[in-house]
Structure formats: structure tokens, C-alpha cells
Amino acid sequence: MKIKIALLMVLAFLTQSGFAETKIHEVQPYPIEAxxxxxxxxxxxxxxxxxxxxxxxxxxxxxxxxxxTIMAANPAPPLDPSAFDCLVVxxxxxxxxxxxxxxxxxxxxxxxxxxxxxxxxxxxxxxxFLYQPKDCSGFNSQADATCSGDMTGSVDAASFTFFGxxxxxxxADVNGDLVTFTSAGSKWGNKLSVLIDDxxxxxxxxxxxxxxxxxxxxxxxxxxxxxxxxxxAGTNAMQMDxxxxxxxxxxxxxxxxxxxQDGADGEQGPQGExxxxxxxxxxxxxxxxxxxxxxxxxxxxxxxGKVGDxxxxxETGAKxDxxDQGIxxLxxDTGAKxDxxxxxxxxETGMKxDxxDQGIxxLxxxxxxxGKVGDxxxxxETGAKxDxxDQGIxxxxGKVGDxxxxxETGAKxDxxDQGIxxxxxxxxxxxxxxxxxQSCWDTDGNGIGDLPAEDFNQDGSVDVMDCMxxxxxxxDxxxxxxxxETGMKxDxxDQGIxxLxxxxxxxGKVGDxxxxxETGAKxDxx
Numbered sequence: 298m299k300i301k302i303a304l305l306m307v308l309a310f311l312t313q314s315g316f317a318e319t320k321i322h323e324v325q326p327y328p329i330e331a332x333x334x335x336x337x338x339x340x341x342x343x344x345x346x347x348x349x350x351x352x353x354x355x356x357x358x359x360x361x362x363x364x365x366t367i368m369a370a371n372p373a374p375p376l377d378p379s380a381f382d383c384l385v386v387x388x389x390x391x392x393x394x395x396x397x398x399x400x401x402x403x404x405x406x407x408x409x410x411x412x413x414x415x416x417x418x419x420x421x422x423x424x425x426f427l428y429q430p431k432d433c434s435g436f437n438s439q440a441d442a443t444c445s446g447d448m449t450g451s452v453d454a455a456s457f458t459f460f461g462x463x464x465x466x467x468x469a470d471v472n473g474d475l476v477t478f479t480s481a482g483s484k485w486g487n488k489l490s491v492l493i494d495d496x497x498x499x500x501x502x503x504x505x506x507x508x509x510x511x512x513x514x515x516x517x518x519x520x521x522x523x524x525x526x527x528x529x530a531g532t533n534a535m536q537m538d539x540x541x542x543x544x545x546x547x548x549x550x551x552x553x554x555x556x557x558q559d560g561a562d563g564e565q566g567p568q569g570e571x572x573x574x575x576x577x578x579x580x581x582x583x584x585x586x587x588x589x590x591x592x593x594x595x596x597x598x599x600x601x602g603k604v605g606d607x608x609x610x611x612e613t614g615a616k617x618d619x620x621d622q623g624i625x626x627l628x629x630d631t632g633a634k635x636d637x638x639x640x641x642x643x644x645e646t647g648m649k650x651d652x653x654d655q656g657i658x659x660l661x662x663x664x665x666x667x668g669k670v671g672d673x674x675x676x677x678e679t680g681a682k683x684d685x686x687d688q689g690i691x692x693x694x695g696k697v698g699d700x701x702x703x704x705e706t707g708a709k710x711d712x713x714d715q716g717i718x719x720x721x722x723x724x725x726x727x728x729x730x731x732x733x734x735q736s737c738w739d740t741d742g743n744g745i746g747d748l749p750a751e752d753f754n755q756d757g758s759v760d761v762m763d764c765m766x767x768x769x770x771x772x773d774x775x776x777x778x779x780x781x782e783t784g785m786k787x788d789x790x791d792q793g794i795x796x797l798x799x800x801x802x803x804x805g806k807v808g809d810x811x812x813x814x815e816t817g818a819k820x821d822x823x
């Protein structure tokens with residue numbers, strides 16, 4: 298069973314609700330030179346009885362308890378009086394009449410009254426615990442109780458899961474920080490084992506609940522403190538503690554000893570775990586905008602990128618229409634030829650004149666008539682065949698054709714040989730009861746022929762013909778019957794899906810150039 302209990306952070310009655318273990322922590326003889334009283338510090342001194350050495354009667358509680366107040370105000374090391382009980386008792390008078398107890402070692406024993414035992418005449422029928430997350434250091438009187446894990450720091454809702462032999466015997470009821478365990482059926486569990494878990498912390502607690510070991514109010518089992526019960530109450534539990542006390546005169550103070558040698562450096566401790574990542578800091582205020590930086594120099598020309606692969610050859614566009622013939626320009630008039638003068642003396646060769654300006658381009662003459670197209674060259678050889686494309690995807694399987702007609706039954710095989718004759722029956726014995734036994738066909742022994750279950754030869758009646766003897770030896774296999782006629786061909790299955798087109802084969806080699814056709818006749822000059 299698994300239950301959840303939400304932790305309430307305010308527990309008004311938590312501080313003083315539990316009982317501590319009765320224990321002596323420190324004893325101060327007073328006065329120190331010749332002690333007459335013992336000032337005892339410890340926990341849970343509830344109605345205490347103090348026994349000293351071999352003194353049979355408990356020591357008297359001193360009427361003057363002022364030493365507790367005096368020492369608390371001015372404690373002597375190692376005394377730390379915070380959160381401890383204090384008790385002053387009178388030391389006994391020595392047997393030889395001396396008022397002081399002689400120096401020596403003495404066993405100091407304390408008995409104190411603890412919390413109420415819930416184990417009376419019967420076992421309890423209900424146990425109520427206060428849940429307060431803590432470790433396993435709390436005190437209880439059970440020798441076999443166990444606790445493991447630590448819930449200290451838990452603030453989330455915790456779940457309680459029973460485990461162990463008696464897990465199915467328990468049920469729980471939650472009310473705030475109190476959880477009450479009761480019997481889930483008619484039997485009370487003798488052991489309570491519970492897992493406390495909040496998802497981050499966990500603790501396992503085990504205790505006896507059969508009253509074979511003490512169950513005392515106020516005692517703690519890990520994070521569970523026993524607060525209430527239903528049942529018959531017992532007496533208050535008694536707790537005891539022992540303390541080894543040495544009494545002796547204080548000797549003179551000895552000389553200070555010489556300083557010892559420095560001890561060797563200890564080994565480097567293991568690397569501590571990385572602490573948790575801190576919370577992100579707040580964003581700082583935006584800084585003022587800086588001045589614009591000067592324009593940087595133009596970077597060097599980057600390396601020329603590689604020429605990309607040549608694209609696929611585009612299809613040849615359709616030939617455009619021939620443009621209209623331009624107008625022929627007019628020819629200027631030729632001037633009259635002058636008289637030829639006498640030939641002058643050869644003059645000196647003048648300096649080469651500057652090249653004249655380029656004359657204006659004359660108009661293009663009219664297009665001549667198109668020459669005849671030359672004869673077509675011989676057909677080039679066929680290029681090698683490209684590789685076969687990849688196999689297309691298998692088309693969908695066509696439907697199975699209808700089953701052909703049943704072939705004719707083959708001829709019946711020859712009858713097997715007769716089985717071997719069984720042994721002869723025994724002769725009747727005088728005095729033997731030979732009344733009818735079970736019929737050989739009566740497989741269920743009810744004396745009735747059951748149709749159709751016992752009609753093995755399926756002739757409509759149950760008789761000796763349906764008796765099943767032991768299986769005879771396998772007869773020879775009959776000859777194979779004649780082959781039945783082939784059934785009619787089934788309908789053709791549906792066309793499979795078209796397979797994917799195979800990859801394009803490699804381009805065949807270009808054929809050799811055909812012979813040059815004859816040059817067509819020159820067209821008329823435009």
C-alpha cells in the first residue's frame with residue numbers, strides 16, 4: 298500500500314513533543330579538592346534514581362541545586378550546559394567515618410522514568426505517528442528497530458509504502474502531519490516496515506509492533522515519532538545509563554612538554570563536487586553608442602572561383618525569318634576629265650601624310666539568291682549501344698487465375714494383402730465369469746452406440762464393423778491414378794504497375810562526318 302502525506306512547515310508542538318534518551322553526558326565533582334556533591338549533566342532526567350559504586354541505596358537529591366545555576370552561568374570546560382538537564386546529588390559518607398569519598402574509580406548508574414508504554418494486557422489496535430523529516434538519530438527502546446536514509450531538508454509531499462512480510466496487513470490514514478497505522482484485515486501486523494519517499498529524499502523504517510519489544514510514547518523511529526495509540530496502556534518505561542566516574546586529588550601542574558615534531562602532510566583530499574550553477578545575474582544597462590569607425594580599406598581581390606561545369610546543351614532554337622533587303626544608295630555623278638598637264642620634274646618625296654579618316658561604310662548589297670543545298674553527306678556509323686538502364690520496380694502481382702476444373706479421380710489402387718492371422722483365444726476356465734465385456738466399438742464405455750461419434754465406417758449404424766483393432770502394417774502403395782485433365786486456364790491477372798524508367802544509357806559516339814556535298818551554284822550578286 299502507498300499513501301502520501303503533505304508536510305506542513307509549521308509544527309507548533311514539535312519542539313518538546315519527543316522523549317530523549319536518558320543519558321549522563323558529564324559529571325562535575327564539587328568542591329574539586331574534597332567533593333561532597335556531584336553535579337550531573339545529561340538528558341531526560343525524569344524522576345531519576347542515582348546509584349554510586351557499591352553504595353546500595355540511591356544517592357540523595359541535594360536540597361541545594363544552586364550549583365546547576367552557578368555552573369551554567371560560568372561553565373568550566375568542557376561543560377556546555379545548553380539544552381541539558383542538571384541534577385545535584387549528595388555523595389555518601391565514607392564507611393570509616395570520613396566525610397569525603399576517597400579517590401578512585403566509581404560506576405555511576407541512573408534510572409529514569411521514560412514515556413508511557415502502550416503495551417498493556419493486549420496488543421494495540423492503532424498507532425499514530427507524527428511525521429517530521431529528519432535523520433535516524435532519534436532514540437527508541439527497541440533493540441531490533443532499524444532506520445536508514447535521511448529526510449532532513451524535505452519540503453515536498455512524501456509517500457508511505459509498506460514492504461516486507463506483513464506489508465498486506467497494514468492500512469494508513471493521514472490527517473495533516475499525523476499518520477495512523479491500523480490493521481488492514483482481522484490480523485494485527487507484528488512488524489511494520491515502511492518506505493518514506495518524496496522523490497528527492499527517502500528513508501526506510503522498521504519496528505516491532507507485537508509488544509515483544511517496548512513501544513513507548515514519544516520515542517522516535519527515523520522521521521516517525523509515536524504520539525498516540527488505541528489499546529490498553531502499560532506502565533511508564535524505565536531507562537538506564539552507566540557512567541564511569543573517577544575521583545582523585547588534583548596534582549600540581551606539570552611542566553610544559555616540548556613541542557612534538559610536525560606530522561607529515563596528509564594526502565590531498567578528493568576533489569569536491571562542483572557546486573550548483575548560480576542564478577543568472579541581472580542584465581546590465583545598455584552602454585552609450587560608440588562613434589562610427591573609419592571605413593576600412595577595400596580588401597584584396599578574392600581568388601578567382603573555379604569555372605562551373607558546362608551546362609547541358611540547350612535545344613537549337615528555330616531559325617529566324619530573313620530580314621527585308623535594304624534600299625540601294627545613289628551613285629554620285631562623275632566629273633569631266635581635265636587635260637593632261639606636262640610631266641613636271643620629279644619632286645622630292647614628301648613626308649607621309651596622316652592616314653585619312655575611315656570612310657563611311659557603304660551600304661550592304663542586296664542578298665544574293667540562296668545557293669542550292671548541297672547533297673546530304675553519307676550517313677555516319679551508328680554509335681555504340683549505351684549501357685542498359687537499371688531494372689524498373691517490379692509491377693504489382695496480378696490476380697491468381699481461377700482454379701481449373703477438378704481432374705478425374707485416378708483408378709483405385711489394388712487391395713493390400715490380408716493381415717497375419719492373430720493367435721488363437723484361450724480355452725475357457727471353469728468358474729470364470731464370462732459375462733459380456735465392453736463392446737469393441739464402445740469407446741466411451743456407456744454401452745450405447747453413439748451416432749455419429751462411434752460410427753467409424755460412417756454407414757449409419759454402430760456395430761462390429763466400427764471396431765477399431767490395432768493398426769495393421771502399412772499396405773503397399775497403390776499405383777498412381779491417371780493424370781487428371783488439365784484445368785482451364787485462369788483469367789489473366791491485372792496489369793502490374795509500370796516499372797520505373799531505367800537510367801539513360803551512355804550517349805553513343807558521334808558518327809564519322811559524311812563526305813562534303815558539292816558546292817551549290819553561286820547566287821547572283823545583289
